[in-house]
Amino acid sequence: xxxxxxxxxxEPTKMLDLLKERISSRKFRLIACACVRWMEPxxxxxxxxxxxxxxxxxxxxxxxxxxxxxxxxxxxxxxxxADFRDTMALPSLAASRAAxxxxxxxxxxxxxxxxxxxxxxxxxxxxxxxxQVLSYGDPRAIAVSNSMTCDLLREVAGYPFRPWCATTDWRxxxxxxxxxxxxxxxxDERFKELPIxxxxxxxxxxxxxxxxxxxxxxxxxVRGCWVVDQILGLN
Numbered sequence: 001x002x003x004x005x006x007x008x009x010x011e012p013t014k015m016l017d018l019l020k021e022r023i024s025s026r027k028f029r030l031i032a033c034a035c036v037r038w039m040e041p042x043x044x045x046x047x048x049x050x051x052x053x054x055x056x057x058x059x060x061x062x063x064x065x066x067x068x069x070x071x072x073x074x075x076x077x078x079x080x081x082a083d084f085r086d087t088m089a090l091p092s093l094a095a096s097r098a099a100x101x102x103x104x105x106x107x108x109x110x111x112x113x114x115x116x117x118x119x120x121x122x123x124x125x126x127x128x129x130x131x132q133v134l135s136y137g138d139p140r141a142i143a144v145s146n147s148m149t150c151d152l153l154r155e156v157a158g159y160p161f162r163p164w165c166a167t168t169d170w171r172x173x174x175x176x177x178x179x180x181x182x183x184x185x186x187x188d189e190r191f192k193e194l195p196i197x198x199x200x201x202x203x204x205x206x207x208x209x210x211x212x213x214x215x216x217x218x219x220x221x222v223r224g225c226w227v228v229d230q231i232l233g234l235n
């Protein structure tokens with residue numbers, strides 16, 4: 001896969017495989033969390049929601065492996081009794097299964113499973129009364145799911161073919177205000193304020209126009225945004 005193919009790819013599995021040796025476990029964890037949070041309206045059990053919260057803290061080094069294991073086991077119990085067909089056919093069960101994986105200590109597995117079960121939420125399978133598969137999901141819904149998850153992968157991973165190394169001059173501009181804005185956006189998830197960060201970068205003379213363009217995109221931002229991460233040195 002080259003850069004143009006990455007930019008327009010609509011196959012999340014291919015993108016995940018490419019990223020496996022290119023981004024950190026933290027990045028994969030944040031991909032998993034963002035994907036499962038899309039399904040949060042279907043998570044009715046507090047154990048499922050807690051798994052997301054613990055996984056987010058673990059990504060930032062604020063939760064232990066023991067907490068993760070405890071959260072994963074508790075979330076797994078929510079959908080443990082469901083059989084394969086019910087999980088594939090019922091969006092609420094697929095969402096619960098994804099939440100049961102988000103705290104898996106293998107962050108790549110967490111991301112892969114979250115994306116898979118998100119597709120089942122958007123495009124559940126259909127069965128006959130005899131249990132035969134009638135449909136592996138509405139193709140149109142699958143296409144929408146793939147588009148959303150591929151955009152999510154680009155949001156978090158950026159462009160892995162040409163990582164851009166920032167100079168430090170602009171970091172000290174106006175007493176470090178850019179770093180403070182970025183840190184506030186990251187910690188409080190105030191993504192509507194990203195255009196303010198873009199304006200500050202321009203005023204400080206940051207040479208990377210792609211950062212500014214990305215920060216001004218009105219939607220699609222999550223914790224782990226590749227530009228905010230680079231500004232904060234979180235890569």
